[in-house]
Amino acid sequence: MKKWLQDYLVCPECLPREIPLDLNPHEELNHDVIEGDLTCSGCGKHYPIRNGVAVILSEQSKQVLAEGLGYNSRTMLSAYLWSHFCDLLHDPAATDAYQLWASFFKKTDGLALDIGCAVGRLSFELSKTHARVIGIDTSFSFIQNARTLLAQKRLSFDLIFEGLITKNRSCELSSDWNHDRIDFIVADALALPFPKSLFSTVSSVNILEKVSDPIVHLKEVNRVLREGDAMFVFSDPFSWDETVLAPEFWIGGKNGGKYNGRGIDCMSRIFSGEDMIFDPPLKITKKGNVSWKIRKTENLWEHIKSQFLVGIRQ
Ligand SMILES: C[S@@+](CC[C@H](N)C(=O)[O-])C[C@H]1O[C@@H](n2cnc3c(N)ncnc32)[C@H](O)[C@@H]1O
Structure with missing residues (x-):
């Protein structure tokens, strides 16, 4: 965990109280803490930093995550590394999805938060326009790999063709990305370890339907x-699934009850101030679809239409 990050962290267990975390480094390399922990001066809870990855999860988050989302597997890693960097690999099947989402970001001297960052593509893009970028995800494997990309400035991984049959794929990362400005941590979208009003840009891309x-x-x-x-950049396919989440929690995708109708319409109303979830509300400046692909094996692909809204507060 980069040392500059400690200035921005608060204890997720103590929220809504904002109690800073004290950093106790045991091993460091160039302002990066490799082993150590963070301690809350309020509740005394310790958050580990192992192999450079800070895990800043409340006890409740750990319980929910123990039920498992499958994002730590070898297949998911291959799938998301391909998905995020297929254009840089010059794969003929590549999409320009992340470039499209990134085109919404505006230059600012503020901070950016990429929620559910996976292996980090949007965070890398955000580093072109923001002073600091923090990518968070609950998958240790994704965050560890995103940090490896940060350090090595190149991608090299085993792309799954079928079962255990893989081929190495590698490429240099874009020289436009400011690696010093970015860091990645394990944290929960439902208990963000940050104080209020910290970020000028927040992205939530393809995660809404995945959280509890x-x-x-x-x-x-x-x-x-x-x-x-x-600015808030939001995108989701709204592919609600009862086996992941009970319909009473869905935002859209149902014929009756709270938030009935289509997800994008419900989200537009929520941006505009419905139920005071966004207070002050967000003015919608862009709305549309991004075509995005996940490649699981050579023969198994998901073609996804993700519906986006860009909202601003002036
Ligand atoms: C469908 S993927 C989308 C990843 C990335 N935003 C993208 O569009 O490529 C959902 C991501 O959300 C992460 N995730 C799921 N639940 C989360 C939570 N409660 N807090 C943070 N990340 C979460 C998963 O680990 C996964 O990386």
Whole structure:
């Protein structure tokens, strides 16, 4: 964990109280803490830093995550590394999805938060326009790999063709990305370890339908987003699934009850101030679709339409 990050962290267990975390480094390399821990001066809880990865999860988050989302597997790693960097690999099947999402970001001297960053592509893009970028995800494997990309400035991985049959794929990362400005940590979208109004830009791309309480996720975005001069980039396929989340928690995708109708319409109303989830509300400046692909094996692909909204606070 880069040492500059400690200035921005608060204890997720103590929220909504904002108690800073004290850093106790045991091993460091060039302002990067490789082994150590962070301790809350309020509740005394310790958060480990292992192999450079800080894990800043409340006890409740750990319980929810123990139920497992499968994002730590070898297949998911191959799939998401391909998905995030297929254009740099010059793969003929590549999409320009992340470049499209990144085209919404505006230059600012503020901080950016990429929630559910996976292996980090949007965070790398955000480093072109922001002074500091923090990518968070609950997958240790994704965060560890994102940090390896940060350090090595190149991608090299085993792309799965079928089962255990893989081929190495490698490429240099873009020289436009400012690696010193970025760091990645394990944290939960439902209990963000940051004080209120810290970020000028927040992104939530393809994660809404994956969290155990989408409304809590949006309330957390509202809490950490600045009240003025701020942008929220949201995108989701709204592929609600009862085996992942009970319909009472869905935002859209149902015919009756709270948040019935289409997800994008519900989200537009929420941006505009419905239920005061965004307070102050967000003015919608862009709305549309991004075509995105996940490649699981040579023969198994997911073609996804992710619907986006860009909201600003002036
Ligand atoms: C469908 S993937 C999207 C990843 C990335 N945003 C993208 O569009 O390529 C969902 C991501 O959210 C992460 N995730 C799921 N639940 C989370 C939570 N409660 N807090 C933070 N990240 C979470 C997963 O580990 C995974 O990386």
